[in-house]
Amino acid sequence: MTDDRTQLTDDTELARPGRVKVLAFPAVVYAFAVVMMGTTLPTPLYPEYEREFGFGSLMTTIIFATYAVGVIAALVGVGQFSDTIGRRPMLYAGVILSLLSAVLFLVGGSVEILFVGRLISGFSAGIFTSTATVAVIEAAPKGRRKMATAVATAANIGGLGLGPLVAGIVTEFAPYPTRTIFVVHAVLLVIAGIGLMVVPETVKVLKGARPKLQRVSIPPSVRGVFTQAAVGAVAGFAVAGLFTAVAPNFMGSVLDVSSPTITGLVVFTLFATSALTQILTSKAPVRTSLMIGYVALAAGMIVLIVSLEASSLPGLVVGAVIAGASQGLLFSKGIAAIASRVEPHRKADATSAYFVIAYLAISVPIIAVGFAAEAWGLTTAGVVFAAVIGVVSIGSLIGLLRRPKDAI
CATH class of the missing domain: 1.20.1250.20 (MFS general substrate transporter like domains)
Known part of the structure; x- marks a missing residue:
């Protein structure tokens, strides 16, 4: 040319x-x-x-x-x-x-x-x-x-x-x-x-x-929706980080599972469930999906707490399945909620901010779990983490229900 x-x-x-x-x-x-x-x-x-x-x-x-x-x-x-x-x-x-x-x-x-x-x-x-x-x-x-x-x-x-x-x-x-x-x-x-x-x-x-x-900012027009969506993404990504970074140690030291294959399979289960959920629910309504995601994540944290306290590998697998499904639902529908309401010329800014917050959530809380594990042990640290995520999920559900139906 x-x-x-x-x-x-x-x-x-x-x-x-x-x-x-x-x-x-x-x-x-x-x-x-x-x-x-x-x-x-x-x-x-x-x-x-x-x-x-x-x-x-x-x-x-x-x-x-x-x-x-x-x-x-x-x-x-x-x-x-x-x-x-x-x-x-x-x-x-x-x-x-x-x-x-x-x-x-x-x-x-x-x-x-x-x-x-x-x-x-x-x-x-x-x-x-x-x-x-x-x-x-x-x-x-x-x-x-x-x-x-x-x-x-x-x-x-x-x-x-x-x-x-x-x-x-x-x-x-x-x-x-x-x-x-x-x-x-x-x-x-x-x-x-x-x-x-x-x-x-x-x-x-x-x-x-x-x-x-890339400009990273939250446009004023979607700040309310962004906050609601980001909380779900933070909770879901934090759980994914927990399974990816801490689960191998827990499985080895608490469950006495020394097989790397089984460890890898448990983590694979979480991500596979997340991917499958995002694909199968791509056309599902955003508000309803978010509500289901919050409830499922809270339920998954209850299962995780029980499995940690009972030192149960099957319970950990079930927790991974529920956590993966809820993470996929909250993440994909959160970004869909933002994309549907932000001005076209600001979509990249808002999406980038969403991803930045999500990846901060997969790192910062996990380091906190590391400090807690050093002080209290892996089981207690995991239980406290799961309890916090469960509370955040229920709080987010309440916040969503209080919003007008046309707001998100």
Whole structure:
């Protein structure tokens, strides 16, 4: 092109059915799932790291929470970059950073390396959260665009669930428990990078255009709805963080479950239920879904408290199922409530604020649980955490019921 645009792809390339409909769509979905999988691979390995490096539950929660810092930094720092420099460069950046994280975990050797690996892993996930969701929808064959959002959700949350499950299986049955899984992940990422070669660029880049930081703010028009929605997201993400960061230690020290596969399966259950719930309830009414989500989360916390006190693995699994379903419902319907009421030109600002708060919730409360576990023990810390989340859920339900029906 000789005008003021650098056209990265043309209509002819976008129309190639063999590349877009057959290869590009599964290639982006696969890359999305594999990158997100990398963020939860360490979950069943935390007990191994504790034995190897000699730290406890508190340090585990801090290492885990570092991931959220990376996600937030990516969402705010480069969340809009793909609209300016194109989807493919950002997708490749996410895959490369995820690969770098895998190499760092493979090398290991110190707690500092674990921190850096988690930070980079979170940054790669942040890139994919903002870019791959759009890329999946754009790569979907015509006539399948409506289901593309559900597929993106499945790739995102499903990838998070597959991480602990695959890591648990590899850790239990392969040599070098804290190393082999990252070799496997590195191979999967290389395949993802190769697969992205068939994905055409869908963004026309302005010559000289400069990427901008994502603005994070809550527009005045949706502050009431935002607060109501964000509380549910905070509660749901905090529970997801608890299962991902603390459950492995609880299962090992309290339930005497030493199998990484079982640990990974429990965490997988939560994320799989979340993804399935979001897909199945995509057309459900927002207000009714939020009410059900609050009730379900409170019920899930009761089950979790009972399972902790009774040292019951089946109870923990049931709690994971209920918590996953309620988390998926509260998160997806919360963002739907905001999106339906905010001005179109402020939607990205409000959505980014929602994600930032959600990822703060998956980190800050979990560090608090780590401190509590050091002081009171894992069981008491877990019970107190579940009780607080239960109270928040009931309070949110009451707040929602007091709002006019047309308010949310």
